[in-house]
Amino acid sequence: MALLIKNARIVNAAGEDKETKDILIDGGKIVQIAPQIDREGATVVDAKGKKVLPGFIDLHVHLREPGREDKETIESGSRSAVKGGFTSIFCMPNTTPAIDTAQTVQYILDQARKVGLVNVYPVGAITKNRAGVEITEMMDLKRAGCLGVSDDGRGLMNSGLMRRALEYAKMAGLLVMQHCEDDNLSAKGMMNEGALSTLLGLKGDPFIAETVIIARDIEIARYLGTRVHFMHISSARSVDLIRRARAEGVKVTCEATPHHFTLTEEVVKSFDTSTKVNPPLRTRADVDAIKAGLKDGTIDCIATDHAPHTHEDKEVEYDGAPPGLIGLETAFALALKELVAGGVLTLPQLVDKMSASPARVMGLENKGDIAVGKDADLAIVDLGCEWKVTKEDTVSKSKNSPFMGWALKGRVTTTVCGGKLVYTDARAS
């Protein structure tokens, strides 16, 4: 059935329309955009006073299924995604079993189809069982539907294996997405290494654990002429290395998370385990560098690294808590606060970081842009809506967010995915 969005103020990466238009959607595609459209029998959504953005695309989500359905499922994660305005999410392979075979990819795609809320793209493992020893059957993973591979949660430590993985993934047409961490340097660190970790007596994870892998992979990618994507970069030095590599023409892309451009290590002082994340929260200078990298284009995408953990898993000593925090439902409002209100990006530039650019990085040609012929994936947002982050309002199964209690501005009111209304804010209706 057709869907008609009335009075849409469209914001694409290319810019914001001056006038409102109507958007007609049919068969999952945008079929017409014009000042005034009428269609008999179409479901009508009035976007008056709101902005209509291409649905957000998150390259980094942990759905926990299969294996840890107590933390999140494909269903609960999908609901969390559409509430945050995301219409495509890439789920990381550190599940049990790991997403390292075509069967597991197929399982996830089947579940996601049954849920039917959001486009789920499983990211395959680079190595079997993410053990860092043998590469996976990447051709098979690609045929099953993967667009990228990663051993996320672990960096690929073996340089020789990284070389082979990049070569093989290129043949398979898969993007290698690196979790940048040298375990010998991070050495089970709990927080950023520095004066504060010394003061708090928590084991430090120095930023060089991230940058040595980035520097190494830039060299390998440059030598091979392949692409490589760096996930959740957290340090100023990482931004510098990537900026230089790009200037030299090395085909690197990267992403940064809302928590890494919003929070500094100072929040760890509370010993609140929702502040424990890998890579760790770093210093003000690092936060500023991430913002500068987003502004000048060094950082391509905003990705959440949505990492749900149960209350029981997190309600332990800082040392024993698993790293990670949920991010799908707060990403857009945090980006508005830190980046748009903060003067780092314009709204269209934010759309680029959250929609157009992730689509480009992953080769999703029909996504990330509102235009005739494109997939009908939309987020309708009320930029003025003020709301508070609460456990009750959070639809993810897990509530591990350091932003609990924060007052934020800007909320997704409606999400359309594949031409289907998949989310309507209860408060708006």
Add this chain to the structure above:
Amino acid sequence: MSKWKHKHLMDLQDTTRDDIELILETARSFKEVSSREIKKVPALRGKTVAMLFAEPSTRTRVSFELAAKRLSADTLAIQAAASSLVKGETLLDTALNIEAMNVDLVVVRHGASGAPQILANGTSMSIVNAGDGCRAHPTQALLDIFTIKEKFGSLEGVKVTIVGDILHSRVARSNIAGMIKMGAHVVVCGPSTLLPVGIEEMGVEATTDINKALKGADVVMALRMQKERQQDAFLPSIAEYVREFCITPERLKMANARALVMHPGPTNRGIEIAAEVADGPQSVILEQVTNGIAIRMAVLYLLLGRKT
């Protein structure tokens, strides 16, 4: 003299000089109690103090236990699992169970930095940190400060040199925080791998030069060197540590003639400190132990005794 206003004793980072002075003053009056024939005052009669130790410790636990008993409090010791993940019961759960038995104060020792904070946030009991991870050991620092003050009258301008594994030492961190507030000049010295990043920002001088560190020192404190540091690649060998950093009689000569020798115990004789030095005339190691009881009596008294 200020009034005591705190419910917990977590570390000396957030304790003022006035607070420290008050504890020392209170400890001075309690020290006398331990030298009486009847070593008991009724100050905490009817109060219950629990020792929740999730890490092996004999002397700190015994010292707290004696302190509580000499104040007439009832005490109980709970051996908690080193990690909640192992036992299946969380630290907070254990603490809530203790609270349900109407315990007034918990003395907690835990291997994870920040663990006492969980108890302070999650229960309504008073919490005393008896050592958490590498973060803090406030009563040890207080008894060290007390001992130095007893000998020198003040810490103002006193040069305190702490030698050893600073990186993993909660004793060093609490002493740095407390002693600087009391006006001391603190120097930390050890192998470069065991001097933590950014330690200077705590207001200390950090050096790997043992001669420079000891020169003119009024207090020389050696820290316990654990053998595991060799496996973790912090040290090539314990033997090399001994050659470079052990407080020997010869090295001690570089310090002031009347310099105090201290150690938080238990000592590894012949590793971080030579036996002749630990037992020598400048050593106040056993006085530290004695003073520990007075300090812990003062802390328990201030946290509990003035409520009613």
